Each structure stands twice: as C-alpha cells, then as structure tokens.
Amino acid sequence: MLTQVDRQILKSWRQYAIEPKIAKFTGRVMRNTGPRIALVGNCQSFGVAYAMKVLDPSATVDHFSMIARARSTMGLFAKTLETYDYVFSHDFLDGHVRGGGSEELRQRLPKTIIFPAIGFAAFHPDLVYIHDPTRLHGFVAGPIGAYHSAIGLFAYRKGLSLEMANALFNENVFDALGYLDMWNDASRELLDAARDRYGVDLSAELMNWSRRGVFMYSTVHPMSFVLFDLSKKLFEKVGLKPRAVNFNYYDIHDLARSEIFPIYPPIAKRYGAQGGYMFKLQNHHISTTVGDFLNLPQFLASCYKSYSAHDLSKLSNARVDAWLADEATSGLLMRLARENFVAGLMPTL
Structure with a gap:
C-alpha cells in the first residue's frame, strides 16, 4: 500500500x-x-x-x-x-x-x-508518552492516542482506585510536582533548541504567541498561527519575501482534528486562561462526524482499561518511574490522594 x-x-x-x-x-x-x-x-x-x-x-x-x-x-x-x-x-x-x-x-x-518542530510543555506538563519497543518509533496507545497522563499512569501502577486517581487532579498535587512553574523552562528549551540547532530565533514570536493566550493543543501540536510565524521565519532564512496577509482569514486548524489534551484549571489560571478536564479524541473525518470527548473520570477509566491489556513492565515512562522509585515523592502523592478524596475534591469537567 x-x-x-x-x-x-x-x-x-x-x-x-x-x-x-x-x-x-x-x-x-x-x-x-x-x-x-x-x-x-x-x-x-x-x-x-x-x-x-x-x-x-x-x-x-x-x-x-x-x-x-x-x-x-x-x-x-x-x-x-x-x-x-x-x-x-x-x-x-x-x-x-x-x-x-x-x-x-x-x-x-x-x-x-x-x-525545528515546535514543542512547549508549560500548558500540558502532565502529558507523557509510553514507548512501545515493538513498533518503529511507536508508542503505547491509550484513549486519546499516544497522549497519557503521568499522574494517571502513576495511579494505575500504584494500584489506586479510579476514585483515588481522580483525587490526584488537584492544585496541591500540581504544585507539589512543579506543574505550575514550567513556563521558564519550557520557553528556554524551545528558544535554545531553535536557535542553537536550527539557527532560528523565535524569541519575538514566543512573546507574541504568549500574548494571544494558549497557543498549543498539546506539548507537540501548536496552533496554526504559530506555524504561520515559523513559515515566515523560514522564508526569510532562504531569502524569500513573505507577503503581508491576514492569516486569520485563511486559517486552517489542521492539528485540531487530532487529539487535544486539556489545560488543567489550576494551570490555566496561572496563565490567565480558561481550563478544564475535557479530553478530545482524534477525528480526521470531521466532514462525516463531529467526534467525541471524555471528561476526567471517563478518561481515567479508559486509561485503566487500556493499561490492563499490558504487562506492567511495558508501561514504563521515565518520569513516572522516577516518582515510583522515590519514596518521598510516591508517599506525598499517596497522602494527597487520600486527603483530597476525603475532602471530596473530585474534579470532573
């Protein structure tokens, strides 16, 4: 084929x-x-x-x-x-x-x-991948493709119930994991890689993107205006003159057809944006169906179901492995899960 x-x-x-x-x-x-x-x-x-x-x-x-x-x-x-x-x-x-x-x-x-490919983790710090060594550059698939929640994977591997896993999705957990303070590191990583490896300075562009609010659908899927600005930089790099055009008028949100990872509310609040726990499934046939979404409990239940089809040794991610290996981090997350559950802190949407 x-x-x-x-x-x-x-x-x-x-x-x-x-x-x-x-x-x-x-x-x-x-x-x-x-x-x-x-x-x-x-x-x-x-x-x-x-x-x-x-x-x-x-x-x-x-x-x-x-x-x-x-x-x-x-x-x-x-x-x-x-x-x-x-x-x-x-x-x-x-x-x-x-x-x-x-x-x-x-x-x-x-x-x-x-x-450069645009990567930026500050909006979606919980998004991780689980590598599948049996496939060419492949990953273990979950309910929204290759995107997984580090917190959800940790909960499954620790044997937590779905309710206790749900209780981990709160601001005190995000704060303890450093999820609320990733902007500087994410910005530095993007700008340094673009400049040092590819000879492209995106510092002014990143400032403009941040002024527009959220500019990523996931850590690796930027919104189309980001790619438009990158295209202008590439034109200039080879001596082509980009013409003045209102790109918003001709915009196609191609990557919005794929999976979209939500921006958790406490993280969104940090950046003056609206957040939620609505996970979008991919839909590359948008002309025939509107697609589907999962709320947080549905997402976690689907993750648990997909993980149950794999041996635990096949569900490895470096970040989650480190949490599990560190008694202090693992103990803290378990304590916060219990406290949040008892307090009724069970986000859904």
Missing part, C-alpha cells in the same frame, strides 16, 4: 515533468509560476506548508509526511526533492524512507534546510 510520501512523489514528477508539457501543447496558462517548495516532516509540516502557500500563492508547495513507512528509497526521494527550489525538513529517523533519515537526506541534498 502506498503511503502519502509515495503518492506525493508520483504527483511531484507529474507536476514537474508532465504537466508543463501538456500545458505548452494545449496553451493552458500554468497557475503556479513561483518557486517550487517541498516540506518534509511530522504532523506539524502540513501547517507549515499551508502557511507557505498563503505567503506565496504562486508557489508550488508540496508536503511529504514522515509518519508512515514509505516504499520509496532515499535515492528516489532525494532525486525527487532535487527538482524543488527549496527543501525544508524536520529531523526524521531511519525507517520512514528506505535508506536513511533526515541526516542522509541532507548529505545527498545539501540545500535541505532542517527546521
């Missing part, structure tokens, strides 16, 4: 080698007369590609999604991308294309610009 990358390679050669000849023969005026731009990367790359098309409607902007295993080889992939004027790529590991990852691509095609 062909992946998106395989299909896009075929489409690219048709656009590059066949359609101009047909247009010349038929007299049809080509619409896209600007630069050819290729975007290679993870789930954020479509948003960057779309923003670049908005910035230059005359450009041919093609998106190559590095998520599934492609049948195509790195040789064919690099040869295809060579036909583009500009190639931008996220870091990606071996296995998505046969024969190498982003480092191999850059060696074969030096004009490739590696650009």
Whole structure:
C-alpha cells in the first residue's frame, strides 16, 4: 500500500515533468509560476506548508509526511526533492524512507534546510508518552492516542482506585510536582533548541504567541498561527519575501482534528486562561462526524482499561518511574490522594 510520501512523489514528477508539457501543447496558462517548495516532516509540516502557500500563492508547495513507512528509497526521494527550489525538513529517523533519515537526506541534498518542530510543555506538563519497543518509533496507545497522563499512569501502577486517581487532579498535587512553574523552562528549551540547532530565533514570536493566550493543543501540536510565524521565519532564512496577509482569514486548524489534551484549571489560571478536564479524541473525518470527548473520570477509566491489556513492565515512562522509585515523592502523592478524596475534591469537567 502506498503511503502519502509515495503518492506525493508520483504527483511531484507529474507536476514537474508532465504537466508543463501538456500545458505548452494545449496553451493552458500554468497557475503556479513561483518557486517550487517541498516540506518534509511530522504532523506539524502540513501547517507549515499551508502557511507557505498563503505567503506565496504562486508557489508550488508540496508536503511529504514522515509518519508512515514509505516504499520509496532515499535515492528516489532525494532525486525527487532535487527538482524543488527549496527543501525544508524536520529531523526524521531511519525507517520512514528506505535508506536513511533526515541526516542522509541532507548529505545527498545539501540545500535541505532542517527546521525545528515546535514543542512547549508549560500548558500540558502532565502529558507523557509510553514507548512501545515493538513498533518503529511507536508508542503505547491509550484513549486519546499516544497522549497519557503521568499522574494517571502513576495511579494505575500504584494500584489506586479510579476514585483515588481522580483525587490526584488537584492544585496541591500540581504544585507539589512543579506543574505550575514550567513556563521558564519550557520557553528556554524551545528558544535554545531553535536557535542553537536550527539557527532560528523565535524569541519575538514566543512573546507574541504568549500574548494571544494558549497557543498549543498539546506539548507537540501548536496552533496554526504559530506555524504561520515559523513559515515566515523560514522564508526569510532562504531569502524569500513573505507577503503581508491576514492569516486569520485563511486559517486552517489542521492539528485540531487530532487529539487535544486539556489545560488543567489550576494551570490555566496561572496563565490567565480558561481550563478544564475535557479530553478530545482524534477525528480526521470531521466532514462525516463531529467526534467525541471524555471528561476526567471517563478518561481515567479508559486509561485503566487500556493499561490492563499490558504487562506492567511495558508501561514504563521515565518520569513516572522516577516518582515510583522515590519514596518521598510516591508517599506525598499517596497522602494527597487520600486527603483530597476525603475532602471530596473530585474534579470532573
């Protein structure tokens, strides 16, 4: 079965080698007369590609999604991308294309610009992943895909009831775990990585994003205006002039179709935003169904059910492992769970 990358390679050669000849023969005026731009990367790359098309409607902007295993080889992939004027790529590991990852691509095609993926944990400090060693760069799936709650996973591994697990979702627990004070570290991590590894200064952009309020759907899924600003920086990096445009008017919230992790109310309050405990399930077929959501008790119950299908040794996460190994942290969380439960502190929405 062909992946998106395989299909896009075929489409690219048709656009590059066949359609101009047909247009010349038929007299049809080509619409896209600007630069050819290729975007290679993870789930954020479509948003960057779309923003670049908005910035230059005359450009041919093609998106190559590095998520599934492609049948195509790195040789064919690099040869295809060579036909583009500009190639931008996220870091990606071996296995998505046969024969190498982003480092191999850059060696074969030096004009490739590696650009940062946006990650920011301050709004969603409880979000963690459980790695699945049996799958290529894969993770254990829960009720909302790869996103898990560190607190919920801790509760399950300690054998707490669902009610006691629910009682852990309170401000005193978040404060004890440092969840309320992650802004500076998250900002530093984002800015340092973008600047030092990719040569992109996002300091002014981060300030503007924070003024707009919440700008992430999860730790790894930024809102589309974030990707628009990143696209402008990439245009400037290669000497392309981004045109002035009201992006809000043409905005597509592509990543909102995926899972959305809530911003817990005490954390949201810290940043002057509205929070809640509503977990959104992915819905990539929004034209046919409105999708579904889980409140906190439903989410925890679904997590417990999915975890029960795995051996405890397969439910490892470095942060949760550290909590469990540290008697002081583990004891504190257990005490707070009991106290909150007795006090009736059982958030739901």
